[in-house]
Amino acid sequence: MGADLIADLAAALPAGTVLTDPDLRRGHQHDEADLCPSGPPAVVVRPTDADQVAAAVRIAAAHRVPVVPQGARTGLAGGANATDGALVLSLTGMDRILEIDPANRIAVVQPGVVNAILARELAGHGLRFPPDPSSWESSTIGGNVSTNAGGMCCVKYGVTSEHVLGLEVVLASGERLRTGRRTPKGVAGYDLTRLFVGAEGTLGVITEITLALRPVAEPALTLVAVFDTTAAAGAAVAGIAAAGSTPSLLELVDRVHLAAIEAYLAGAVGGRGGTLGLRTDAAALLVAASDTGPRAATELAEIEAQCRAAGAGEVYAATDPTEAEALLAARRLAYPAIEHAAAAAFPGGNGGVIVDDVAVPRTALAEVLDQIAGIADRHGVTVGVVAHAGDGNLHPNILVDRADPDSVARGRAVFDEILEVALAVGGTSTGEHGIGLLKRDWLAQELGPVGVQVHQAIKQALDPENLLNPGKVIGW
Amino acid sequence: MGADLIADLAAALPAGTVLTDPDLRRGHQHDEADLCPSGPPAVVVRPTDADQVAAAVRIAAAHRVPVVPQGARTGLAGGANATDGALVLSLTGMDRILEIDPANRIAVVQPGVVNAILARELAGHGLRFPPDPSSWESSTIGGNVSTNAGGMCCVKYGVTSEHVLGLEVVLASGERLRTGRRTPKGVAGYDLTRLFVGAEGTLGVITEITLALRPVAEPALTLVAVFDTTAAAGAAVAGIAAAGSTPSLLELVDRVHLAAIEAYLAGAVGGRGGTLGLRTDAAALLVAASDTGPRAATELAEIEAQCRAAGAGEVYAATDPTEAEALLAARRLAYPAIEHAAAAAFPGGNGGVIVDDVAVPRTALAEVLDQIAGIADRHGVTVGVVAHAGDGNLHPNILVDRADPDSVARGRAVFDEILEVALAVGGTSTGEHGIGLLKRDWLAQELGPVGVQVHQAIKQALDPENLLNPGKVIGW
Numbered sequence: 001m002g003a004d005l006i007a008d009l010a011a012a013l014p015a016g017t018v019l020t021d022p023d024l025r026r027g028h029q030h031d032e033a034d035l036c037p038s039g040p041p042a043v044v045v046r047p048t049d050a051d052q053v054a055a056a057v058r059i060a061a062a063h064r065v066p067v068v069p070q071g072a073r074t075g076l077a078g079g080a081n082a083t084d085g086a087l088v089l090s091l092t093g094m095d096r097i098l099e100i101d102p103a104n105r106i107a108v109v110q111p112g113v114v115n116a117i118l119a120r121e122l123a124g125h126g127l128r129f130p131p132d133p134s135s136w137e138s139s140t141i142g143g144n145v146s147t148n149a150g151g152m153c154c155v156k157y158g159v160t161s162e163h164v165l166g167l168e169v170v171l172a173s174g175e176r177l178r179t180g181r182r183t184p185k186g187v188a189g190y191d192l193t194r195l196f197v198g199a200e201g202t203l204g205v206i207t208e209i210t211l212a213l214r215p216v217a218e219p220a221l222t223l224v225a226v227f228d229t230t231a232a233a234g235a236a237v238a239g240i241a242a243a244g245s246t247p248s249l250l251e252l253v254d255r256v257h258l259a260a261i262e263a264y265l266a267g268a269v270g271g272r273g274g275t276l277g278l279r280t281d282a283a284a285l286l287v288a289a290s291d292t293g294p295r296a297a298t299e300l301a302e303i304e305a306q307c308r309a310a311g312a313g314e315v316y317a318a319t320d321p322t323e324a325e326a327l328l329a330a331r332r333l334a335y336p337a338i339e340h341a342a343a344a345a346f347p348g349g350n351g352g353v354i355v356d357d358v359a360v361p362r363t364a365l366a367e368v369l370d371q372i373a374g375i376a377d378r379h380g381v382t383v384g385v386v387a388h389a390g391d392g393n394l395h396p397n398i399l400v401d402r403a404d405p406d407s408v409a410r411g412r413a414v415f416d417e418i419l420e421v422a423l424a425v426g427g428t429s430t431g432e433h434g435i436g437l438l439k440r441d442w443l444a445q446e447l448g449p450v451g452v453q454v455h456q457a458i459k460q461a462l463d464p465e466n467l468l469n470p471g472k473v474i475g476w
Numbered sequence: 477m478g479a480d481l482i483a484d485l486a487a488a489l490p491a492g493t494v495l496t497d498p499d500l501r502r503g504h505q506h507d508e509a510d511l512c513p514s515g516p517p518a519v520v521v522r523p524t525d526a527d528q529v530a531a532a533v534r535i536a537a538a539h540r541v542p543v544v545p546q547g548a549r550t551g552l553a554g555g556a557n558a559t560d561g562a563l564v565l566s567l568t569g570m571d572r573i574l575e576i577d578p579a580n581r582i583a584v585v586q587p588g589v590v591n592a593i594l595a596r597e598l599a600g601h602g603l604r605f606p607p608d609p610s611s612w613e614s615s616t617i618g619g620n621v622s623t624n625a626g627g628m629c630c631v632k633y634g635v636t637s638e639h640v641l642g643l644e645v646v647l648a649s650g651e652r653l654r655t656g657r658r659t660p661k662g663v664a665g666y667d668l669t670r671l672f673v674g675a676e677g678t679l680g681v682i683t684e685i686t687l688a689l690r691p692v693a694e695p696a697l698t699l700v701a702v703f704d705t706t707a708a709a710g711a712a713v714a715g716i717a718a719a720g721s722t723p724s725l726l727e728l729v730d731r732v733h734l735a736a737i738e739a740y741l742a743g744a745v746g747g748r749g750g751t752l753g754l755r756t757d758a759a760a761l762l763v764a765a766s767d768t769g770p771r772a773a774t775e776l777a778e779i780e781a782q783c784r785a786a787g788a789g790e791v792y793a794a795t796d797p798t799e800a801e802a803l804l805a806a807r808r809l810a811y812p813a814i815e816h817a818a819a820a821a822f823p824g825g826n827g828g829v830i831v832d833d834v835a836v837p838r839t840a841l842a843e844v845l846d847q848i849a850g851i852a853d854r855h856g857v858t859v860g861v862v863a864h865a866g867d868g869n870l871h872p873n874i875l876v877d878r879a880d881p882d883s884v885a886r887g888r889a890v891f892d893e894i895l896e897v898a899l900a901v902g903g904t905s906t907g908e909h910g911i912g913l914l915k916r917d918w919l920a921q922e923l924g925p926v927g928v929q930v931h932q933a934i935k936q937a938l939d940p941e942n943l944l945n946p947g948k949v950i951g952w
Contacts, residue, residue, distance in 0.1 A: 215720030244691030
């Protein structure tokens, strides 16, 4: 059947589109998630237009072979993981920016356009597409849309779905659906656009995206505040929100990450050495920015006042955009630094990091940080937390020794207990990484039986044969 | 069967909840839409909690009687119209504000809370729920959510759906579903919240709403610009957007409305007389505002420059919030004034106004205004246009003599041709009023066959017996 599938695909699609090289297939087996199963696909199809996507979907349906859509595979929940024998649809070849319309502030793109490439094109028109996941230099707009990706911008500008006006989608039937609109405003019919955004390829394959753009932001002013307790940092975040400030970025870096970042800078950056002079004995650092132009200095002063009222020991404000960018450096280094710390903690090349992602009410931030510290202690596991603090989105990074099944099991236990805590305080199982394979059980718990049943009813209505990315999100 | 239904309802629900008085039933027959059929309901149920809603839905299902949810019936598309023998579920009794959480910037409300009452409560906490439909003094949050209502705020703050975090919904099965979250951020599972927002009660009955709030806006500065041609006004709107300005309001009032407003003020306001001194020979007025605090004066100057560059003859800027409010008066009077003009044009008490609502790309605004003028001339019908110009949302108001079938037929023809024009320029059949009964055929045309099929598949998945508000939006 595999041979028939490939022959049918090769007959229907242009040369170079149907890829069967074993190394290439293995290279498309999974995304960057941990703890998720995957299997080698039977074939990788790399279409260049929606007709080819539709043809591939119809042929896969005829052979009853699952279709797994993929972008740059930078996802962190296994949503793009292949299964043994599946057809991987790699959308990276559909990488054209079809239209930029400055007067109407929209862009129309294919799904394989890389976020950073679009950002640079748009900047030339004085425009931007706000979502800025940390993978933005390599991740695709299609992947951003399918996972409803976030980033540091979200505290002010929201996740990806808030910037998508319309879609073209190839359905499980091979039919092409257009959703949404090109106008700034419109409420006609059910909001199918939002249904497909964040559905992780389980309801259809996105082949074109109409984006709502914003004017480029004014240069941001930035400050860093140092706290001796996580409670004080949490109180500052709540105070900033309660005071009505609208920071364009409000990030938290915890003690574990501070130490990791300083160690990383001191030793590991190609021998260049030097540190940021961060106080590694602090419990937490908050990084805040305001991009409100002439108003930014006032807003930043208000934020500083909230930090001091909550007990910040020191506050450093950048006096210009260059210095502001330098203050953000610590936050940007958090992930490479914690990976380096894991490698140092478990010699032999087996140190690894399990990345978690939960979102909680802003006011629960300090409590959840303390509970995470307690969970880590109880299991004897190192957990560092970076957070998009302004919107309560935490990334607990769990250090494990991949060569030691006990270490991995304890890491997994910590991961699960953190999710329990997040749901218990009224939070959600994912702030921006999505459900994929990683959190299906947690989604079911969050939704409850009626929520699961409605998800399944919608999946069955749009994909009755369970052809599209089966097993992901709500899969069976 | 009607008697059985009522007996079953009365047995299951508290006294005073099941209403059968004929006048009261007739009073719940329709909303404020024109051109839409309606019929007297068999019974009006006025529940005070979700359990009662669920009980009513289950009993209606057992009797195979359609359920028509209603708020304040201020809708303009017939989405709340009853049919002969239906069960009307009036949610106006579920009018409690359950929670306001300033630190997390959320509110939890029952659907029957009136927009203006919530607005006043929130203002006391320095917060607001932006959507400001012109019906805001009487319309309910549940109605705003079910129709995805808009208003003047949308050019900067978006329609209702952008401010809803989560819902409780009673499904056709009588089960209670919770969607969404209480956290600022979250991407877990399909976006069911957005699926129910704007579904006009066809997929479930909304019984609780979690709203995302914003800090109160700073006092806005406002200007009015006068244009001799609609082309110039349209060019100004496009120029303002292209320049990257973010007005908090950008409204257009056309010549027909200018004359109507001046006539209304001169004669009809309880004999108080006096006019705004508007130039009734102008082709269009633009009203713009900026609420960016200390930045507002600069932003308004940029907007003024764009208006002058596009050919505005005169520009009046308010120097304080009181004067700004006075400048908005003309826009706010547009609807009562045009109703007055219709009454004057067709003596005998039969003059009426058919209110239309389309949205087009900003850059098509001037062209669409000209085409509407052409259509009106061709049919010998008076059409005035007010527009949320900043987001391309036009309300053509069509004057008819209700006593004259030919006048109504010509009005209807104008209505249809305006929709044709809107779709032809890449627009949509409704910017903020919804589909209801009024625009089902136009929605089908806008969606195309695949879009209709997907709408129907979702409707069937969630409401297999076609129990909930049948015939609305995508109904059959």
